[in-house]
Amino acid sequence: MAIMLLTATVHAEKGKIVAQVNGIKISEHQLLTKLNEKLPMVSVHQRISEKRYEEIRNQVLNQLIDEELLIQEARRRGLSVSKNELENQVKLMKNAYPSQKIFEKELAKTGQSYKEWVKKIKRRLLIRKLWKTAVTDHIHITDDSVYAYYLQNKNKFYIPDRLHLAHILISVNPGAMEAGWKEGLKKADNLYRQLINGADFASMARQYSNDSTSAKKGGDLGWRHVGQLMPELDEVAKTLKVGQISKPIRTIFGYHILKLLAREQGRQLSFNEIDRDKLKKRLQKKRAAELGQNLIKQLRAKASIRIYTNNN
Numbered sequence: 001m002a003i004m005l006l007t008a009t010v011h012a013e014k015g016k017i018v019a020q021v022n023g024i025k026i027s028e029h030q031l032l033t034k035l036n037e038k039l040p041m042v043s044v045h046q047r048i049s050e051k052r053y054e055e056i057r058n059q060v061l062n063q064l065i066d067e068e069l070l071i072q073e074a075r076r077r078g079l080s081v082s083k084n085e086l087e088n089q090v091k092l093m094k095n096a097y098p099s100q101k102i103f104e105k106e107l108a109k110t111g112q113s114y115k116e117w118v119k120k121i122k123r124r125l126l127i128r129k130l131w132k133t134a135v136t137d138h139i140h141i142t143d144d145s146v147y148a149y150y151l152q153n154k155n156k157f158y159i160p161d162r163l164h165l166a167h168i169l170i171s172v173n174p175g176a177m178e179a180g181w182k183e184g185l186k187k188a189d190n191l192y193r194q195l196i197n198g199a200d201f202a203s204m205a206r207q208y209s210n211d212s213t214s215a216k217k218g219g220d221l222g223w224r225h226v227g228q229l230m231p232e233l234d235e236v237a238k239t240l241k242v243g244q245i246s247k248p249i250r251t252i253f254g255y256h257i258l259k260l261l262a263r264e265q266g267r268q269l270s271f272n273e274i275d276r277d278k279l280k281k282r283l284q285k286k287r288a289a290e291l292g293q294n295l296i297k298q299l300r301a302k303a304s305i306r307i308y309t310n311n312n
Contacts, residue, residue, distance in 0.1 A: 205219030
């Protein structure tokens with residue numbers, strides 16, 4: 001089943017209710033408006049299966065339920081968005097568009113009125129305030145906790161072996177018939193025999209490799225960490241000795257001949273070598289996700305939530 005994306009909201013029945021959260025209704029119009037934002041991100045060609053559409057619809061509906069729970073909690077805590085705060089945010093978002101005409105055109109695609117768009121911004125600002133009060137203000141990642149994380153997860157701060165590689169590619173069309181692959185292997189085998197008999201790898205790469213970028217550099221691929229190459233190449237590359245040339249390796253691109261130019265052994269990074277600020281931010285983000293999930297879980301546990309099917 002083909003699902004059309006951007007026009008769905010226009011045909012929604014604005015009076016139809018899809019859920020209630022503590023007595024507050026969520027309309028089909030709200031659901032389809034949010035779906036219009038989500039669907040283009042998951043469907044490059046603007047067509048998805050009916051099953052996938054239903055999965056995304058349920059995800060979006062649950063997001064709307066969570067948003068409503070957060071709005072209600074923010075109001076319960078006495079939080080609010082001032083007129084000035086809202087006007088500044090609206091101005092900031094409108095200024096992101098090259099012109100008023102383009103803004104209006106993009107807004108029309110969503111099926112929202114300007115008033116609905118502003119209301120959504122206000123709700124987001126209110127949720128942001130709640131998030132700060134209930135989540136981010138309670139996150140305290142100290143230098144000691146960063147160090148403790150490092151000690152407990154040293155394996156995450158290990159630099160794997162580095163390989164300085166060169167290669168020659170004999171390309172084969174991915175859709176080629178067996179005859180095409182046989183011809184490609186024949187060419188690669190012929191080059192391999194010349195190489196192990198003393199032919200200069202760099203010269204052969206410049207002359208025969210179909211990888212135009214590396215061919216100009218004598219096939220030089222530079223330094224690569226183990227695990228960075230295609231699996232078929234990686235499996236062979238990490239077993240090579242310095243100066244050794246591999247037999248032809250088949251990938252979707254054709255046949256590759258590798259040569260290991262140099263190797264650096266992997267090593268453990270010391271605490272002073274890691275980016276501690278980056279790690280602290282990552283731990284803060286992780287903690288925020290945990291606290292946020294706990295908050296929503298608590299709000300759901302004490303809420304009255306009804307989801308309607310076919311408006312029943």
